[in-house]
Amino acid sequence: MSKYILEPEVAGGIGGNSILDHQTRPPIIVKLNYEFDDWLGDDLIEGFRCIICTERLAKAIEESNLTGYAFAECETTQSQLFYDLNENGLNLPKFIWLKVIGSESDDFFMMPPFKLLLTERALNVVKQFNLNNCTIEEYKI
Secondary structure: OOEEEEEOEEOEEEOOOOEEEOOOOOOEEEEOEEEEOOOOOOOEEEEOOEEEEEHHHHHHHHHOOOOOEEEEOOEEEEOHHHHHHOOOOOOOOOEEEEEEOOOOOOOEEEEOOOEEEEEHHHHHHHOOOOOOOOEEEEOOO
């Protein structure tokens, strides 16, 4: 089965309310606060060593019985830049932390240093949603 490398939209990064465990290199995120600088509308977002997705995408992933992931709460905040760029307002949907915990035999897998790999089966689910700013390329072994 084919696998694909995804590079999702980067809409911000780790916010000040995040908790990181600095006992390891790179640090492990214990609690995630994703701070948006802007949002172009994608359902899958990347930040420093984290992936988040909209609640609607999370639901589709769960219903598809895919493997290699876990979901966790994600606090979202907006930076001053976000408000400056979106003076007329922009409502963000609810986002969920998509923890990629799988191995190469799963549908979701992280390849060092931090590349998101999906099976074709997982990609077909994710592609039903907005990925306009996500780079997708086939993984060649």
